Amino acid sequence: MTQNWHDWVCLGLTTLAVGGTWLDSTALAQITPDDTLGAEGSRVRSNATVQGEPADLIEGGAVRNANLFHSFQEFNVEEQQRVYFDNPAGIDNIFSRVTGGNPSNILGTLGVDGAANLFLLNPNGILFGANASLDVQGSFLATTGNGFLFENNEVFSATSPEAPLLAVSVPLGVQYGANPPGAITVQGSALRVNEAQSLILAGGEVLLEDASLAVALLQNGQVVGLREGGRIDIGAVAGVGTLELSETNNLLSLRFPEGLARADVRLTDTTTLDVRANDGGDIAITAQNIDILEGSSLLAGIFGGLEFPGSQAGDIRLDATNAIRIDQRSLLNNVVGSDTVGAGGNVEITTDTLQVSKGAQLSASTFGRGDAGNVIIDARDRVSFNNGSAFSSVESLEAVGTGGNVEITTGTLRVSNGAGLVTRTFGQGNAGNVIINARDRAVFDGGSAFTNVASSEAI
Template sequence: MKFLIFSLLGILLLPRIAWSQSVILPDDTLGAEQSQVNQSLDLIEGGVRRGQNLFHSFREFNISDGLSAYFIAPDLEIQNIFARVTGINRSEILGVLGTRANVNGTFQASPANLFFLNPNGILFGPNASLDVGGSFVTTTANAIQFGDQGSFSATNPTNTVPLLNIDPSAFLFNAINRQAAIVNQSSAQGTTLSREQPFSGLQVPNGQSLVLLGGDVQMAGGILQAPGGRVELGGLAGVGAIGLIENGNNLQLAFPGGVTFADVSLINNSRINTQAGGGGDIQINAQNIQIRNGSNIFSGIAEGLGSTNSKAGDINVQAQGLVTISNSSAIGSGVLGTGKGGNIKLIGRNVDISNASQVSSVSAGQGNAGDVSIQADDTISFSGRTENGTPSGILTSVVSGNLPGFPVLSGNGKGGNIHLQARSISLADGAIVSSSIFSLSAPVTGASQGQSGNISIEAGSLTVTDGAQLNASTFGEGNAGDVSITVRDDATFNGVSSSAGSAVAETAVGQGGTLALSAGSLTVTNGAQLNSSTFGEGDAGDVSITVRDDATFNGVGSNGFSSSAGSAVAETAVGQGGTLALSAGSLTVIDGAQLNSSTFGEGDAGDISITVRDDATFNGVGSNG
């Protein structure tokens, strides 16, 4: 009876015991040098050594939640560890994946890079983490190429490993079916065992690289961190060879032309972060790129770090199809310490930024903010804001001052420039494209110092509606930037607060920037405005409008403000108004619309110059009388 009870207990416990252990099964492709797995100690030893490289091969590779697996290098001379999975199942990394070096019988942190290869797919669970001393590369490629020496293949493994004693040169994708995905759900928090450093999500040491190369790459609430190093995501949906370039500790992918890309997505508060004292590039290459539901990508110079020679890493997001940033998501570069901010570039066939999502470049320390550039073959669109008024758009700024609960900000530098180029550009529903100098406290003394960046727009058509704005302004101590808009065909500004221009705010000290607009045709209606104004201490900038065909200013907005173009010196201002120069094929100003230059403060209004090739019509009064 007692035997029967224990037998039943054993049967009942078998599934639980199997589930609680990692499943790491070496294959026999390495012969006598096959990988040796010590399950009780979570150690992986053995493998094939070829110079500075160490190779491992497995039929299955999974790490259970709460457990770990460490690849043990035989010494500190190993620079790269390669692990492939030759079976048919994806790998599920739910615990710790790491590396160590055996130095005279003592395990130490290993400087080796770790390459993990499984063409069937790879999942990093919510509690997954890395404990590596070098860079980490994970891929669903079929093989890793080593120059002309051969390859290390997961789908066509050989019983021997060639003399692969050089650095890897490429990742080979040759499967007929679509490549499997890499999924990162990791938001683990803790401290690494070998380096005793805190980590968040999947993280590599300072200055190292973190590369995810699919198939599709899906960040589902996951975190990637490479302080001062490099994060790169990319994927192929077909056959191709992706080059690997080593630049110091940085590992970079090189995508050739003509390949079929897979998709990359960041959803559900996913995060990529490379902030440090300098460096920290982020690169994404895909067919379509989605950044949604509170997800964000950040590079920059962290508070208290950097020097005058430091530069934060650049962020490059490049899609063959659609780039979507939505639902309070963000891409940002910032200077909180000392140094220059990194640049942000988005490239796609279409780029859509919506629902209170933003691309921003900020200097709140000592140094210039980085530039922001968006290029699209077809459309760039901005729309949507939250109930509390947070808009979608692009913001570059120099910021100083203090808010309760935050460190004192001391922005001193130049704001980043903004450049947009597309066949069609639209801003709607309160969206903004803005460059500014901004102070969180008054008076201006000790506030942000420098100059806001310039804004340049090149488009086939431009639509600014429903309170959307294009502006370069100063709210601190420094000059506002210039706004340049070049539109081949139609430029339309419609609705209350819809505007383009430059301003010196009431608490500011500095010169306003110029507004230069060139278009095939121009329509300004329902209270929209093209203006340059000063409310503070400084001159307003000039406004120049050149229209090849028809320029129309029509009506008054529901707030009582006229559809207009011009320059103004407000009652609180000390400064000169700017000039308004307008040239058009034909001009229509009706129903309360205005072309104006005015002063209500301490300073003269600017001049107005109007040149019309054909007909000019001024007629009617607005609904405000």
């Protein structure tokens, strides 16, 4: 993410009339600054030019060192509208809050005219429509919490915006209050951030329908390649508390403290999360229940044709306090691609119950030169594979590397209806192991678990 995101902030908030705010009628209906920042209020300049095209440019705001604060009564982006935050020199982070009572509908392009990280907070909900897109060079975080928490318990709050003096060093987290947070919904959107950045959604419920979330090398908002991996982090909160912000592998990430009540995350209609790159790239989903349905995919690993010896893929991690359901040919895939050098990452699942069914797959494999990752499942109650599979493998005759393990720790394991737990090699290298730790019982009813060497080239 952009450097110095945790530079010192010192922001005094007062309630005064906004000075210098000017909007045309279209912008007024969609983006309305409030008066909580006083003379440092936000301004919307219509008919601006950003990257050579017409746009609405959000200027002003409260500048403190490397941080810029904006506050709005309403914040929406219409279809075909381009809305950008101005990025003055020296600004690394832009914090924006919505203090009114309506959700934000992002139906066009939301961006930053520069390299700053963008934080968008609306407790009432955030919708990204079918034609929504991001144009940011830094990281992007959207949340329906009440406010951003800083040191000394200071909060840049949307629900109590008349905050006292704010003097902090880093944003420590997102604060949630007694009122249920709104949902974050992504419907048909293609949301992307640049390489080595984070894309974070922190609800309420998080609903992804026919959505595409990705980390890629971007130029003027367009994908031009894959290089350094980034992070997609999705979290759902249902109760009072603080969802912590931290850094994982130098990338902004979420951390759920013990006892913070969770809401649900649901991926449907061929939703795709993609962090494949030549190095790194993590996906994390943390919720009460996680549904990955209708051909949805989580994709990590080292992309085909990228030869960078020593590269290490990131991991796919799902963590649910209740249940995870992966169904209808959905896929969790962490792979080293063909003609590629590097070590694969893991697929890691922690939950109470796990169901993998109807052709769904969990895979950590290599088609190139490098060891495969592991599939690791820790389910406190039970695991069911019903016409689904988990495997770690060396998948092609040209592949060179050791297969990973499929390891399941649970109370009851049931493998049925053609389901399989498989480690295998078709190339040069040893297959991994299938390791089952079933506290109560393991039932195989038309399913199987095996390790297979299918090539004379295997060691």
